[in-house]
Amino acid sequence: DAGVTQSPTHLIKTRGQQVTLRCSPKSGHDTVSWYQQALGQGPQFIFQYYEEEERQRGNFPDRFSGHQFPNYSSELNVNALLLGDSALYLCASSAQGPSYNEQFFGPGTRLTVL
Amino acid sequence: AQRVTQPEKLLSVFKGAPVELKCNYSYSGSPELFWYVQYSRQRLQLLLRHISRESIKGFTADLNKGETSFHLKKPFAQEEDSAMYYCALGMKRGGADGLTFGKGTHLIIQP
Numbered sequence: 589d590a591g592v593t594q595s596p597t598h599l600i601k602t603r604g605q606q607v608t609l610r611c612s613p614k615s616g617h618d619t620v621s622w623y624q625q626a627l628g629q630g631p632q633f634i635f636q637y638y639e640e641e642e643r644q645r646g647n648f649p650d651r652f653s654g655h656q657f658p659n660y661s662s663e664l665n666v667n668a669l670l671l672g673d674s675a676l677y678l679c680a681s682s683a684q685g686p687s688y689n690e691q692f693f694g695p696g697t698r699l700t701v702l
Numbered sequence: 703a704q705r706v707t708q709p710e711k712l713l714s715v716f717k718g719a720p721v722e723l724k725c726n727y728s729y730s731g732s733p734e735l736f737w738y739v740q741y742s743r744q745r746l747q748l749l750l751r752h753i754s755r756e757s758i759k760g761f762t763a764d765l766n767k768g769e770t771s772f773h774l775k776k777p778f779a780q781e782e783d784s785a786m787y788y789c790a791l792g793m794k795r796g797g798a799d800g801l802t803f804g805k806g807t808h809l810i811i812q813p
Contacts, residue, residue, distance in 0.1 A: 592745075621800055630706075630788050630803030631746070644800050678746065691801065693746040 589615045592681050592694035600700045601669050609664040609697045613681030620662040621691060622654060623678040631678055637662050638684060674701045704729040706791050708804035715779050716812050723774040723807045725789030734792040735765055735772040741785045779811045
């Protein structure tokens, strides 16, 4: 099991463009969370997907949207990119259930907005 | 709103010395607290969580609800402990919800 995988590794866009980032969860996991990590900061929660629906959202504008597919993989879309969207985007997967469910993180996608 | 504060951006100690990384949180409910670690060129990974009361790689952390703290401690630092450490808070039982992270502390263990 490769664990959580993300693509692409790096991405360069210009202001106003749109971007799509992809995440495949760890085998056996059904929940995907997305985080934004700006330089020198801790990860900041964007939203979480379970059963193909957004079930929790952090303090991010509607320009940030997502999707989860039947195979549990997920996409993060950002519209009308701003310079401030430059960051490392992390995906984490976990499994729902009554007991503790650790979140496993992917390596991240580095987005640079020029 | 929930918040996690790690007051030290950088902490440098000598090998064999005790280590304490501070974490304070703000949350009105019953939190689940975690420490995550990121070694150089590796992904973020869970180090320990308060509810398990385990000792991982010699590290321990006790949740102090009175002081709203969850400091990470190790009695004798080793060079391989050098890494970024993040304290994180979950609001839901089991920790499967979106986590609130602190800004992190860069721990450097000098030989």
